[in-house]
Amino acid sequence: MGEVELSCLAYVKMYLHGCLFPRCSVNGLLLSSSPAGGTVCVTDCVPLLHSHLPLAPITQLALTQVDVWCAQTQQRIVGYYQANACVSDNSPTPCALKIADKIAEQCNNAVLLMIDGGKMSPDYRVPPIVMYERKDTRWTLKDKHTIMLRQWEETREIASQLLDSGDHSLLVDFDSHLDDITRDWTNQKLNAKIAELSSPANGNV
Amino acid sequence: VNVLIIVFTEMRDKLRKWREDNHRNSEQIVDVGEELINEHASKLGDDIWIIYEQVMIAALDCSRDDLAWTCLQELKKQFPGSQRVKRLAGMRLEALEKYEDASKQYDSILQDDPTNTAARKRKISILKAQGKSAEAIRELNEYLEQFVGDQEAWHELSELYINEHDYGKAAFCLEELMMTNPHNHLYCEQYAEVKYTQGGLENLELSRKYFAQALKLNNGNMRALFGLYMSASHIAASPKVNATVKKANVKYAAWATNQINRAYQVTKTNQLPVEELLLRSS
Numbered sequence: 001m002g003e004v005e006l007s008c009l010a011y012v013k014m015y016l017h018g019c020l021f022p023r024c025s026v027n028g029l030l031l032s033s034s035p036a037g038g039t040v041c042v043t044d045c046v047p048l049l050h051s052h053l054p055l056a057p058i059t060q061l062a063l064t065q066v067d068v069w070c071a072q073t074q075q076r077i078v079g080y081y082q083a084n085a086c087v088s089d090n091s092p093t094p095c096a097l098k099i100a101d102k103i104a105e106q107c108n109n110a111v112l113l114m115i116d117g118g119k120m121s122p123d124y125r126v127p128p129i130v131m132y133e134r135k136d137t138r139w140t141l142k143d144k145h146t147i148m149l150r151q152w153e154e155t156r157e158i159a160s161q162l163l164d165s166g167d168h169s170l171l172v173d174f175d176s177h178l179d180d181i182t183r184d185w186t187n188q189k190l191n192a193k194i195a196e197l198s199s200p201a202n203g204n205v
Numbered sequence: 206v207n208v209l210i211i212v213f214t215e216m217r218d219k220l221r222k223w224r225e226d227n228h229r230n231s232e233q234i235v236d237v238g239e240e241l242i243n244e245h246a247s248k249l250g251d252d253i254w255i256i257y258e259q260v261m262i263a264a265l266d267c268s269r270d271d272l273a274w275t276c277l278q279e280l281k282k283q284f285p286g287s288q289r290v291k292r293l294a295g296m297r298l299e300a301l302e303k304y305e306d307a308s309k310q311y312d313s314i315l316q317d318d319p320t321n322t323a324a325r326k327r328k329i330s331i332l333k334a335q336g337k338s339a340e341a342i343r344e345l346n347e348y349l350e351q352f353v354g355d356q357e358a359w360h361e362l363s364e365l366y367i368n369e370h371d372y373g374k375a376a377f378c379l380e381e382l383m384m385t386n387p388h389n390h391l392y393c394e395q396y397a398e399v400k401y402t403q404g405g406l407e408n409l410e411l412s413r414k415y416f417a418q419a420l421k422l423n424n425g426n427m428r429a430l431f432g433l434y435m436s437a438s439h440i441a442a443s444p445k446v447n448a449t450v451k452k453a454n455v456k457y458a459a460w461a462t463n464q465i466n467r468a469y470q471v472t473k474t475n476q477l478p479v480e481e482l483l484l485r486s487s
Contacts, residue, residue, distance in 0.1 A: 052395070054370055056402040057412075057432050086336045094370060178427045182472045 002109055003039040004131060005148045008155040010045040011127065012194050013187065015159045016168040018083040018115050021050040027096070028173065029066055029103075030079030030111065040078055040109045046185060047173035053082070054095040062174045063102070069186065077103055079111035087117030090130060097139060104134050112139050127152065158197045167193055213245050217252065224259055231266035234259060239272060254283060261293055265300040273297055288314050292323050304331050322352055329361075338369055356382060363395070372403045390422035394429045401436055406445055412436045413457065427468065434461035 010030060017026050028047040032040060046069075048062045063077075070076055080103055082096045092100070092114055104110040112132040119128035131147055132139040149155060162168050170190045177185040216237050223234060238260035246253060261276035277297060280290045291314050298307035308331055311324040318324075325348055332341035345362045349355065363378035379396040386392055397415035400408045413436035419429035437457035440446060446454070 052364075052367060052398065054367055054402070055398045056404075057398050057435055058428060061431050061435065086334070089336050093368075178431075181427055181468060 002133075003146045003148060004111055004133075004142070005039055005041045005150070006127075006129075007041070007043045008151065008158060008198055009191065009194055010042045011129075011149060011155055012159045012162065013045050013047060013171060013190065014081050014083075014113075014115065015120075016162060016171050016190075017047040017050075017173060018117065018120065019163055019168050020171055020173075023085060024050040025053050025083065025085040025093075026050045026173070027053055027080065027082040027099070029063075029077050030081060030113065031066075031070060031075045032078040033073075033075045036076065036107070036109075040111060042078060042111070044075065044191075045081065047171060047187075049175045050173060051175055053093070058174070058178070059095075059099065063099075065174075065185075076107060078107050078109065079103065079113060081113040081115060083115035083117055087120075090114045090116045090118065092132065092139060100132075100134075100139060108134075110134060111142070124156075127156075154198070158194060161197060162193065213241070213248060216241050216245075217249065217256075220256060220259060224255070229266070231263035234263035235267050235269060235272065238263065242276075254280065258289075258293065262296065265296060268300075270297070270301070273300070288318060288321060288324075292321075292327065295324070295327055299327070299331060299334065304335060307331060322348075322355070326358065333365070338365060341365060342369070354385070356385065367399065372399050375399050376403070388422055390419045390426050390429070393419035393422060394426055394432065397429065397432055397436070401432065406440065406443055409436050409440050409443075413440060413454070417457070430461055430464055430468070434458055434465060437461065 014028060017028060020026075026047065027049055028045050030042045031044040031046065033043045034041040046062075046066050049058065052058070066077060080096065080100045082092065084090055084093065092112055096112065096114070100110060100112040110133075114130045114132070116128040116130055119126075127149055129147075131142040133142045134140075167190070170187075170193065172183040172185050172187055172190075174185050177183050219237055220234065220241065222228075223230060228234075238256060241249070241256065242253070242260060249256060257276040257279050261273045261280070264270070264272040264276065274297070277290070277293060280287075280293065284290050291310060295307045295310035295314075298304075298310060308328060311328050314321050314324040325344075329341050329344045329348065332338075332344060342362065342365050345358060345365065349358055349362065352358065359378050359381050363375045363382070366372070366375035366378065376396060376399045379392055379399060382389070382392045383396060393415045397412040397419060400412035400415065413433060416429045416432035416436060419426050420433060423429075437454040441451050441454035441458060
């Protein structure tokens, strides 16, 4: 089907989300600030939960809040990501499919992204992600060649740096926000750090 | 020299607090514990053994097998033949994903002491790590038949059921926990979330009651506050309720809205129009 581009910002935050909660399943939403049609450009992501992923109330709440924020900031929800606690199994869970289905109702190019925990070692050479797209009513594996990550080496380097410096603990997911509502789930601080580390030539951020 | 003593006691006290609170901040424990062990072992007295245990488990969590091994050797020397140390050796095998060897280790503990709950629970953890949820659930149920007061086990079981989308059984586990811990707002709130997820008018009303109960126990629980708003709104919007029930739930929702707005006004971070989002989610 269509091409998907994953920005440095989106990838790094997703990756750090998984690193911040290594024993939990985590999930989040993929956003785009580009207009609909053509390549799906995932320009940002919002980390959502690290506990009780299948339960409804907080997921519904988060989806609504992110929706409202997107409307205000000219972004759209274009996908969903999840990393399973059990690294030996990176297939989408029923709750992942359910949420992805909901997103696909509003966005017909929606993507479902599973982070492959087993491939997240420090010396990984390819992005540890698996993407699915909706064909008819089923989520099918996307052809790897339709997924683009510009400046992959640089992106990976930025993620490593933030991990090493401990700055990944700056990441706030929706769960953490509910524990302390002064914490910002749009992650402006972390976004700024990532922007700092990206080279000026990088057009993704 | 005084400064060093202060630093040492601070470190030792930090470790103790994390032990008592059962904190799993493994990176910090490794940081503090490793330094304590390397630089101040002589000052620790008998505390050193429990610290070795604490640091070893944290080291396993951080893939620091070198450090874990060192701690384990010290413990083995000091407590030869100890079941507790055997269990730690088993945990190390688990961390190395040598599940069969770990299982054998726990089996040997259970042979000598069939009531050793720690070994039984480790065996269940192995099943969980291997993704064998159905078996883990079965074993945990059997365990709870014998050890019906084990809160940790009840909570673990509720989590396993939630992941399997078996909300009825998850609710049952949380009911057990609420009965034995009536002042724990988290159990009330989790129960309410499960009921909400199950759906249907009856479950929604139960969820609203338990979100409210959680708030009574802890009025800072934002999940409960939002949950109260959402469940009350859905009930009020349902065609199946009579005017009285509708009116009551509109009131609950309005109260919750008010509380939410007040809470967000204080924060000034997310400048989201909370009213708008509340309108949207109804």
